[in-house]
Structures are given as structure tokens and as C-alpha cells.
Amino acid sequence: MPEENALQQQVRRIISDAGGELIGRIRLQKIAFLMTEAGFLHDFSFEYYHYGPYSEALEVAVKQACADKVISEEEKATEWGTPYYIYRPGEKAAPAAEVEEEKYFVTRAKSFPSVVLELAATTLYLYRHEEFYRGDKGNPWLETERRKKFKAREGRLRKAYEAYEALRLLPAQETLPEIAFPF
């Protein structure tokens, strides 16, 4: 088990890779999951939760990193009043060592809408961790659509597939699997 401080530094690294600013708790979780699957991160374990793959250890590390000022969390609200959060390096952030391909991966992932990342990460989770590569379990994209009907509508499932393909073709420590799109 890595030290608490090491986990905080990894959170700091994700923010730094994202160019020093990352919007959204869900986006942060999904990027961390995709980074883990692509071999850039190793210390967070994920399980399936309401918004798809989720790491409690990551959430704790984020809270701790905020408390220790390794990163900062700014609460904002949309016009409608829904809160969301912006993460930036904190006052006490040590400079993060940069790995070019990791930085490129995170920057690209960050450019997609949060819900698109959620759908892509969910599909990858189903494929890798719930055995949706097996023919008898069905196509993971269809399963994602079933589980997230509202979010998958208005062409967002296709956008998620395109986003996943864009990330899959980037250089990474471990190649992401090809997951056939059924439509």
C-alpha cells in the first residue's frame, strides 16, 4: 500500500498533466481510471458505482490533498445552481515530474465532456472487469447504454466510442483494448 503522501502526489500529477486545471469530480475519477487502465497509474483500485468506475482511495486522496494544500478545490455553481468543482495545484504542491505521453493522454481525455468520459470509462470497466468481452455477456457498449439510458441518448454513446478510440490510439504504457461499437 503506497503512503498517503504518495497518493496525494499522484492526484497532483493528474492535475498537472491536465495543464494545471481540471473541472469536475466525476471527470477526475474517470480520467484516473483511464490512466490506470493505460498503465500510467497503479495505486488506485476501482469498483463499479453509480457514475461508473469509482475509486474511494482516490476520493480520500483528493480530500487529503486539498486539506494539505497539495491541490486546491474551488466550488462553483452553474446558472441553475448545480455545484461543480475546479481543481488546481495547491500552495504546497511539489513540482511534478512530467512524462510526455502521459501528459498528452490526460490533456486529450480532459478535452471530452464529463458524461462522454463516463460512458467510455464505464464501457472499458465492463469489458475489463465484468467480463463483457465474452460473447454470452453481450456488447459492453450496449450494456452501458442499458445502464445509462439518459446519459447515452442524443448521440453521446457514439461520441463516447469516438473519444475512447482517440485515447486508445495514443501512446500509452499499456494498450487499451479495442471494443467493437455495435451500431
Added chain:
Amino acid sequence: MAKHEDISQALIREGGIADILNDYSPHFADNVAEILKDNKDKQIPPNIFHAVISSQFDADRLDYMQRDRLMTGVRSSYVDMEWLFANLEVGEIKVEQDGESLGTAQTLVLSPKAQHTAENYIFSLFHLYPNVYLHKTTRGFEMLFQALMRRLVCLVRAGKMGDTGLIEQNPLIEFIKEPDKQEHVLSLDDNVLWSSLPFLVQAKDKYVKKCALDLMIRRPLRAIDIRLKVEAALEQKKQGNDIEEGSQIVDRICKNIVEKIKVGQGEDSEHCILCDSYSRSVYKKALIDERSAHLNQILIRKNGSIRDLRDVSPAIHYAESYKICRAYVFRDDREQKYTKKVEDIIAEEVKNA
């Protein structure tokens, strides 16, 4: 332990309730049970029916606040339900994630004419907490019941079922042994407890005997209002003039006091001082971490847009939470050993504040 959502689903899908629902429409029981599902692939946002089942304006609250008011004889907390229902509409709200729009979803909305009735509903429900749900005597008996259950669980798990006074077939014992079994949960009701008390009073275990006897003869624990004592002491010390700052100081001191009491009692299940802390907000702010987000809120149609009640009602927006922090001691503490212990800890913590 068996989850209450699973138990409710099982009750709806099978038996008498299912027959009534399926008579109304084929497979209707399954459709209703589906809404109660709380598994990980539950849809986000949930549909409009979830707002009826679980929100700050759900059917359960609307029902129990009327029932509890009637049964306890509380004369305040009246709500004009007819007016609320007459002004209930279906509206479209924006669904957002990480600051980005995902489209719209349907939910329940009140017309502007019901704004003040909705405010009244919120405060009426809130006032039931100090008046009924968090009343020192009610909570005292709850503490007593919890202490009894904790002790029974410890004894059964330690293989000392014989010390409980109950037979192996008692539903309480069956539940403690196999808490995951739905049939054991369903067999528990207030009759089981009341009819078990005369046997629990005969228990070899002194703590079980004491708790059971107090429950049976309705002898309440003695309440020591820690929060009130801390507030009074701070007022004398002229600390915390600012309401919010003062409340935070009181929170901190109360937390320290409760921790000290708990540490002093150790890990065993025969606590002589029972602590009770609770905070009840007037109205919960929408949180992105909650799956239901806006479906959990009370929404008002106002000036062409749909607004959260909290944003149109300063009274609700700025209302403080109601908090309790109490210690309870048994009435057999005749020399007031434990009462004194609590009071010493309070005095010490206030002094150090």
C-alpha cells in the same frame, strides 16, 4: 444485514400486495418494485417517480408528519396538504454534470401560489424534530433500546445466548444470528420486543436485565443536556458572540466531550453513560454527489423559471440546523457517580475552550 430496499421489493413482488397491484394492471407489482431498486446500475437522473419515493418532498414524509403529529398530540406543525397537492405540477429541469448540461428531466414542481405553504411544510417538519423525534424522553428510550440490542448482539456472538433470557427460536436471536436473511427481518416487529421483555428481565446478564426492566416499566434514563450546558457556560465566558462562530465552538467542545466519555468507557457493551448527538438541517442543499440531485429538492416555478425553494426563501436559506448533544445515565446511578463524571468532563472542556 438485509437491505430495506430489498425487503420492500420482495414484499411488493410477492404475496398480498403483489396480488392487488397485478389486479390493477399485469406486471404492475414488478414495475413498482423496480422503482425501489438501489443497485449500482440505477438510472441517473432517476425518473419522476423517485422524487415521490425519496426526496425532501416524498410521500413518506408527507404521510408520517401528519400521522406523528396526530398520534403524539402536537398541535403545531399543521400543513395544508390539499393546497400543496392542488399546486403540484410536472416540470422540466436541467440536468448537469461537472458544470456541463446533459439535457432536461421531468420532476415535480410547485406553482408560485404554493411557495409559502411549502415553506410552512419545511418548518413544520423541522419543528417535529425538537418537539417529537429528538425529544429527550423519546431519544432516551431509543438509547436504552439500542444499548439493549448491542448487549444482546455481543452476548450471542460470544456464544452466551443462555445469558440473554431468550430461547433460540426467539425472532430477535434468529435475527442476530443470521441478519442477512429476509425472513428474520420480516419477523421483527414491536410485538416481538414487548413480548420478549418479560424474558429479558429474567436474563442472567445484569446489563440486559437492567435495560429490559427500564423499558418494561417505562422508566426513562436521566438526560444531561451537554449542548445546553456548554452554551450556557460559554455565554458566561462571553465567547462566540457571532452566531455561526459560536455554534462551531459549541460543536467542537461537544464533540470533545462525547469522545472523552466514550474513551472513558472502553470497548465493552455495558456502557453506563449513553451519548446521543444529532444534527437536523432545515433543508438540504443540492449536492452533486447525491444521485438524485435536483429530484431531491423542492422546486418552485417562479417568474418563468424553476427555482430551488432554498433560493427563493431567505427564511429557509439562512435557517440554522437543530442540534442535540446529550448524555444519558441510568436511574440506578443513585450516588450520581456517572452524572458527576459527565459534568466534570463538561467543566474541564469548557475551561480549556
